Amino acid sequence: MIANHKSEIPVVILLLPFLLGTGVGINFNLAIYLVPLAIGFASLLILFLLLNFYYNRFKVYKKRWLGGVLIHLLLLLAGWIAVINNNELNGTGHFSKQPAQRLIVRINTEPQLKNGLIRFTATVIANINQNQAVPTTGTLLIAIKDSVAIKLTYGDELLIPGKYSPIDPPFNPAEFNYKKYLAHQNVYYQEFLYPGQYRLVQSNTGNPFISQALSLRRQMVQRLKQQLRDPNAIAVASTLILGYKADLSDDVLQAYSKTGTIHVLSVSGAHVAIIWALLAFILSFLDRWRHGRLIRAVIIIPVIWYYAMLTGFSPAVCRAAVMISTVIIGKTYNRYINNLNILAISAFILLLYNPLLITDVGFQLSYLAVAGLVILQPVVYAWFTFKNQWIDKLWVLCSVSVAAQVITFPLSAFYFHQFPVYFLFSNLFIVIPTAVIMYSGIFYLLLPQIPYISACLAWLLEKTILLMNYVLAWVEHLPFASISKIWLTTTEYLLLYAIIICVFYFLYDKRAWLLRTGLILMLLFTFSIGVKRYRSYNTNSIAFLNLRKNSGIVFKNGNRAIVISNLADTDKNYNYSIRPYLDSCKVSDVALYQPDQEIRSAFLQKQDNFIQFRNQSISIINNGDIDTTSTIKQKTDYLYITGNPKIPLAIINKNHEYHTIIIDATNTPKTIQLIVDQARYLHANYVVLKRNKSFIAASN
Structure with a gap:
């Protein structure tokens, strides 16, 4: 099947500890680990060489396993060290280690036009402060909204402002982790440019073969x-x-x-x-x-x-x-x-x-x-x-x-x-x-x-x-x-591989214990899927999502959900941020409503700007509300502020009695800061969604 004996596949055997070392290194990749790892590697290597030079004196032939253990440990440490050395952030010359007024970057991939933006990655070769250039390292993701930028090619050097920002993490549940994806390519920062913000310094400075x-x-x-x-x-x-x-x-x-x-x-x-x-x-x-x-x-x-x-x-x-x-x-x-x-x-x-x-x-x-x-x-x-x-x-x-x-x-x-x-x-x-x-x-x-x-x-x-x-x-x-809508945990997909190995090895070798082991693992896999599905069907929740320039609230009731958002279900932002969450929750029945629509369902009622979902309620404050005082206070669990309203929180408090304020990402930074300052002064609970993870409240 694989080989008659492990001696036929020595490289495969040696690759396994190296892979384990890279896996450990990906999770523990800080520069502080490098010195102790290097000392450990050097010590094991010296020990291995001494044992080989004095093979007979130490009677190593009686402990043949010792050499194998040392080789495997050396390969594990080698994989770990390789990952740390490969991490650009661990370099002392990384461009993010010191502020810069401007940057000189060299395009290291072919620029591509997508959704009106020219995107590419570039190597930062110098930080510039007061017209003094300091050589640097590191990779920057750049997006340019300028039709002229289509002429840029691999190897071009650009002068750009030093106003880069970290890559955003996923803000919503089950959303694709673009930050992690780019980090695995040594890209940790990005910059958006508009016409006039960049200048071509030199062309064709990259690898001539590429x-x-x-x-x-x-x-x-x-x-x-x-x-x-x-x-x-x-x-x-x-x-x-x-x-x-x-x-x-x-x-x-x-x-x-x-x-x-x-x-x-x-x-x-x-x-x-x-x-x-x-x-x-x-x-x-x-x-x-x-x-x-x-x-x-x-x-x-x-x-x-x-x-x-x-x-x-x-x-x-x-x-x-x-x-x-x-x-x-x-x-x-x-x-x-x-x-x-x-x-x-x-x-x-x-x-x-x-x-x-x-x-x-x-x-x-x-x-x-x-x-x-x-x-x-x-x-x-x-x-x-x-x-x-x-x-x-x-x-x-x-x-x-x-x-x-x-x-x-x-x-x-x-x-x-x-x-x-x-x-x-x-x-x-x-x-x-x-x-x-x-x-x-x-x-x-x-x-x-x-x-x-x-x-x-x-x-x-x-x-x-x-x-x-x-x-x-x-x-x-x-x-x-x-x-x-197949959503597996890491444990479940590892169980699947164990089942596949047991079943195919049984078909090859016909050993009964392999079949029994495979059946036990299949039972564990089925049990895990069943428990996860049971929990999902018996969980009700409200998810206030961070959709940046759009609003979105998901009301989940078992395997049914109502989504209130200004996005259409064909919109790419809906499919990127909302649909994965619904699929991961095993929701099979989804109803999408616009924010201004009235809703009457078995588990949710919405009239004007008031929503009642099971035992919880939400009052919506948007830019259509006016600065007036009501004679009756409306009691609610959540106050959802969206659309950048201009009403002071003190006036809102005269009309509403609530537990928590939810400030969504459609509000401007200035409005958000104003509401946050007022909430702190009034000792009110608040959640800011802009540049933060979505807020999910259970409602059972």
Whole structure:
């Protein structure tokens, strides 16, 4: 299954403690740990060397396990130290360590236009104070609202104000943690710029190889646009062949995601393998020469890595490039290397370069998928035997899809909260179209413009993409095409992996204890899901959400919810901040109302600006309220201030008797500060939502 003996996969065994060390380092990555860790590493290394030099004197052969323990501890500490060293905030020269009037930054990624903003990351190379430049390090996320900025490219140096700010954490429950995502890329600060706030200082100062590759990619994207007419076809071709994703529409992404074929839109090992197969076929004549294999390897390996650079050095492409390079070298010198060892070697190389790659979802899914193919595919393939060679070949493809989907399901469900039901059909269908797209696209881009031939290749490329998009969109809209709202805890997805290991190991080894263990783990998993669902169905709550420029309150009553917000359910902010919370709460029945609508339901009534939800009530104060005093005080639990009203809190207190003031994010900073000052003076409880987490109140 994996290997007959662990000696066949030594690199895999050694990789495990290193991975554990990087995992520990990600959670404990402060610079204060570096010195004691370095001392510990040096001490263990000296001890290991002494034991090897005086092997017989200390009779180490009687304690063979000692050397293994020391090696594993050294690798664990090495992984931990690598993460700390990789953390840019631990550097004394990080730009955030000292204030700056202006910054000089160098663009280190290709700028992309999205939602009217030009976004890119940049290396801060100097802080400027009083016209004195001090060299610095660190990465800054920059967004520019200026149409002229579309001309900026990789390697350009800019002079910008030193008015950066920390990345915001997620403010609402179940919201995507963009702050954590960027932190794993060593990005901790961001800056928004408008016309006139930046100046181009110098161009083309980046790595010349990367600059040339990105320039070539832009030229190739433009060439695709010359003869392809459909925007979606151009976007898919650019993504699938060149790794350029800026033009992909949300509809296309959703179709591929819900059918379990999203991996096609990420240039990965399969794409690199197609390039390798094409080059190997073209250069096969070199095998007749004495040093033909070596010459072929010298040609293919640089081309593979140039393609990896051209497509943006994604983790999946880097993994494939390292693996294929290792395989080519092994075949050149007639060496056999276990596939799992090759996989582990590529992981070691990439993690030594950047240990934070382990946090990348693409990295995790890519390595899991390949490991699943190596380990599980033979087990799945052995389930059925077919004498017909064509049916057998079809079953091989099915076993590959099943193995990859099974091994990646817990992790993809943990991250993306859905499962594509028809993944087998979708993945079988795209095999031929993907190959046609890759080969026709490559020949179209590499060959010079030849009348009729270039037009035929472009026509074949576009029609194949449109056919693939059409079929996947059809599959997406089939009944029960995907199971959504899957929200797993870390414990639950680890239990799923333990169940998968036990079940497949049992099918391979037929040991009864594996089946019993798998059944016990499945019982624990089911129990955890059941308890979580029971708690959700028996919990009622009010969630005052932080939607920045928008208002939003969610009233959850078991598996039903009423949302009061000025957002439509098709708005991207609704899908980003509100829908994940509803899905994580297992809400199946959602009603959305505008703030000015009247509501009458079994558990909530709203009339004018007063809301009664079960045993709790809310009074809404907005910019439509006037500065008057009522003869009757309205008793309420929460006073919800929204829309930037201009009424003093002293007047509000004459009309309302409440327990807590909720100040939402639609109010201006000036209004919020005014209300907070008055609340403190009057000793009133208050909650400010702006730049703070949402406030959830139980109501059982």
